[in-house]
Amino acid sequence: MRSSVRRHRLITANASEIWGIVGRPELLHLWFPGVVATTVEGEVRTVTTRTGLVFQERIITRDPIQRRLQYRIESGLVREHLCTIDVIPLDEGQCLVTYSHDVEPSAMAVILGGATEAALAELAHQIESGTGPCLEACGAPAEVLR
Amino acid sequence: MGRKILFITTDQQRYDTLGCNGASIGRTPVLDRLAGEGIRYERAVPQSVVCMPSRSTILTGQHPSTHGVWMNGVALPVDAPSIAAELHRAGYRTALIGKPHFQPFLDPFGRFVENRLASLGSPTVTSPWQDGTLGPHRGFEHLEFATHSPLGQLHYAQYLQRSHPEVIGGFYAILDGDLELNAEGGGETGAPQVKDNPVPREWYHTDWVADRTIAWLESLRSEDDWFVWMSFPDPHHPWDPPSSELRRVDWREVPLPEGYVTDEAERERILDAKPRHWKLWYEGSLISNYEAPTHWVPATLTANQVREVNARNAIEVELIDEAVGRVLTEVDRRGWGADLDVIFTSDHGELQGDFGLLFKGPYHVDGLMRLPLIWRPAPSTGSLPAVVSRPVGLVDLAPTFAAIAGLESPSWAEGKPLPVDDEDADRRGFERVLTEWDSELHGVDLHVRTITRDHWVCTTYRAGAVHDGSEGELYDLAEDPLQQVNLWDDPSRASIREDLVADLVAHLPPERAPRLALDAPV
Numbered sequence: 001m002r003s004s005v006r007r008h009r010l011i012t013a014n015a016s017e018i019w020g021i022v023g024r025p026e027l028l029h030l031w032f033p034g035v036v037a038t039t040v041e042g043e044v045r046t047v048t049t050r051t052g053l054v055f056q057e058r059i060i061t062r063d064p065i066q067r068r069l070q071y072r073i074e075s076g077l078v079r080e081h082l083c084t085i086d087v088i089p090l091d092e093g094q095c096l097v098t099y100s101h102d103v104e105p106s107a108m109a110v111i112l113g114g115a116t117e118a119a120l121a122e123l124a125h126q127i128e129s130g131t132g133p134c135l136e137a138c139g140a141p142a143e144v145l146r
Numbered sequence: 147m148g149r150k151i152l153f154i155t156t157d158q159q160r161y162d163t164l165g166c167n168g169a170s171i172g173r174t175p176v177l178d179r180l181a182g183e184g185i186r187y188e189r190a191v192p193q194s195v196v197c198m199p200s201r202s203t204i205l206t207g208q209h210p211s212t213h214g215v216w217m218n219g220v221a222l223p224v225d226a227p228s229i230a231a232e233l234h235r236a237g238y239r240t241a242l243i244g245k246p247h248f249q250p251f252l253d254p255f256g257r258f259v260e261n262r263l264a265s266l267g268s269p270t271v272t273s274p275w276q277d278g279t280l281g282p283h284r285g286f287e288h289l290e291f292a293t294h295s296p297l298g299q300l301h302y303a304q305y306l307q308r309s310h311p312e313v314i315g316g317f318y319a320i321l322d323g324d325l326e327l328n329a330e331g332g333g334e335t336g337a338p339q340v341k342d343n344p345v346p347r348e349w350y351h352t353d354w355v356a357d358r359t360i361a362w363l364e365s366l367r368s369e370d371d372w373f374v375w376m377s378f379p380d381p382h383h384p385w386d387p388p389s390s391e392l393r394r395v396d397w398r399e400v401p402l403p404e405g406y407v408t409d410e411a412e413r414e415r416i417l418d419a420k421p422r423h424w425k426l427w428y429e430g431s432l433i434s435n436y437e438a439p440t441h442w443v444p445a446t447l448t449a450n451q452v453r454e455v456n457a458r459n460a461i462e463v464e465l466i467d468e469a470v471g472r473v474l475t476e477v478d479r480r481g482w483g484a485d486l487d488v489i490f491t492s493d494h495g496e497l498q499g500d501f502g503l504l505f506k507g508p509y510h511v512d513g514l515m516r517l518p519l520i521w522r523p524a525p526s527t528g529s530l531p532a533v534v535s536r537p538v539g540l541v542d543l544a545p546t547f548a549a550i551a552g553l554e555s556p557s558w559a560e561g562k563p564l565p566v567d568d569e570d571a572d573r574r575g576f577e578r579v580l581t582e583w584d585s586e587l588h589g590v591d592l593h594v595r596t597i598t599r600d601h602w603v604c605t606t607y608r609a610g611a612v613h614d615g616s617e618g619e620l621y622d623l624a625e626d627p628l629q630q631v632n633l634w635d636d637p638s639r640a641s642i643r644e645d646l647v648a649d650l651v652a653h654l655p656p657e658r659a660p661r662l663a664l665d666a667p668v
Contacts, residue, residue, distance in 0.1 A: 034255025
């Protein structure tokens with residue numbers, strides 16, 4: 001059985017600043033709790049979690065105009081997966097960041113939903129406080145995906 | 147020296163599985179003796195019929211609406227109130243050994259420290275308490291964790307992986323390939339979540355929990371005051387006790403439970419009179435929670451499967467009783483017996499064949515709602531044996547521990563110290579107990595609220611995917627102890643129904659806002 005889950009967060013920052021982090025797949029471990037290492041080679045991101053789990057994801061969409069990132073977990077954890085992150089500018093210096101997963105098996109949707117909610121909280125915390133490892137890393141040039 | 151507290155919980159154990167409570171199979175002489183020496187509660191009710199919310203209630207002394215763990219998979223905040231922290235602050239040595247379940251177990255990202263503790267090489271970690279104090283995690287200076295599974299990172303699993311890897315394959319695979327509860331059947335009847343397990347008894351988690359509790363007690367000084375929560379994973383499914391112990395109860399000789407309606411048509415008539423999610427689940431057309439195997443249809447449950455599940459359940463309860471006996475022997479050996487309070491209970495019950503159902507879910511009936519609860523006060527207090535018939539809740543445990551330790555009830559606790567007899571219960575207002583259920587799963591949400599008062603159990607349903615908010619259940623336990631006759635729509639009961647619903651609404655605590663996140667299925 002498949003399931004779909006979405007989490008969202010209002011973040012007080014301009015969209016380009018948020019996209020400057022979210023739109024860089026290699027920075028995931030700097031704002032996603034439980035992810036300890038991220039490497040990107042071409043369209044493939046390799047993620048390592050704190051429990052030692054390693055899996056690959058394929059970057060499907062990286063659209064800086066829509067500020068949309070989509071990736072697909074490609075591992076035995078899931079039979080089907082698509083993740084979509086959108087950074088949507090609102091009025092008064094706020095943005096809505098949505099982070100959704102369509103996934104089979106459905107139990108993974110609940111797990112990814114929980115982890116995603118924590119990730120959005122950490123992202124908001126770093127950006128709104130002005131400190132954190134992903135802000136430091138943003139001083140480095142972004143990788144260009146082929 | 148003060149009073150020591152041995153707090154014992156099992157998981158998913160019914161009231162009627164102890165000899166002192168009328169069990170027809172299995173023997174529990176140790177627990178029966180404690181009940182005879184102490185106070186036995188005939189109507190102990192959980193504030194939730196699932197593990198994480200109920201265990202959070204035990205630790206915090208709060209209803210689920212307050213502590214915020216509204217369903218399995220919601221993590222109790224690390225800085226939630228904790229009676230263990232209060233006891234530790236008062237000088238008690240504190241430990242939790244066995245099943246915790248304050249944080250989700252399904253944790254591939256390693257987000258939750260309780261799942262990582264065994265690999266950290268320390269007996270606890272430093273965490274913030276409710277008042278901002280930094281202290282041992284949730285107030286426990288010593289933590290060793292176990293569930294049924296030999297896999298994963300908890301202490302018991304690591305022990306088996308390190309010391310007895312050859313037995314791991316003999317345990318039941320709790321989850322299937324989709325991370326859902328496994329529906330695979332086993333034993334001699336093909337009952338779900340049943341398996342013959344060749345693990346030697348001394349390596350099974352029941353004896354491991356007792357062994358580790360004894361080891362911790364051995365580390366204490368004779369003058370220490372202590373509180374240990376000894377938390378057995380059994381008799382929660384899977385039902386895979388050591389095969390060497392199956393000889394204790396022959397399932398073929400197990401009588402069918404009173405609550406199992408043998409006539410299929412009668413069974414369905416009873417279910418049809420309850421709110422619709424009962425029958426929809428029975429038929430396999432509604433999955434509203436993770437508490438039962440997704441791919442198992444309750445209507446396929448056979449009478450022999452009920453017998454075999456009940457037999458294995460009774461065997462597991464016998465093993466627990468004997469394990470408790472070993473710990474009490476150690477306590478006596480250390481000379482603490484006269485100053486020891488023992489409290490035994492479970493977090494919720496198990497349907498175990500009632501209405502043709504197994505496992506648990508949003509079904510507020512005695513199989514899930516009536517718990518074994520025994521308090522044997524320290525003999526040094528000179529307290530008299532008693533039986534309490536008035537309703538009490540697991541929310542009353544935290545204040546009871548405080549009272550035993552000579553402390554005031556914490557201001558954040560919502561219950562009261564347990565009554566010592568019915569007169570005490572009446573004097574201090576033990577009139578009602580509330581139970582909550584909320585679940586949201588893949589677009590299906592259920593919201594259930596129940597009041598247990600006098601001889602009535604009254605349940606209301608809020609509007610959701612399956613209910614429109616007009617449904618309910620009303621049972622007269624005096625006339626219908628098996629809760630087979632739903633009086634909700636009986637005009638002659640309208641007055642009592644209205645009174646109970648008003649009482650329920652008046653006493654429900656406000657719901658925590660914002661709501662805590664759902665982090666995992668379990």
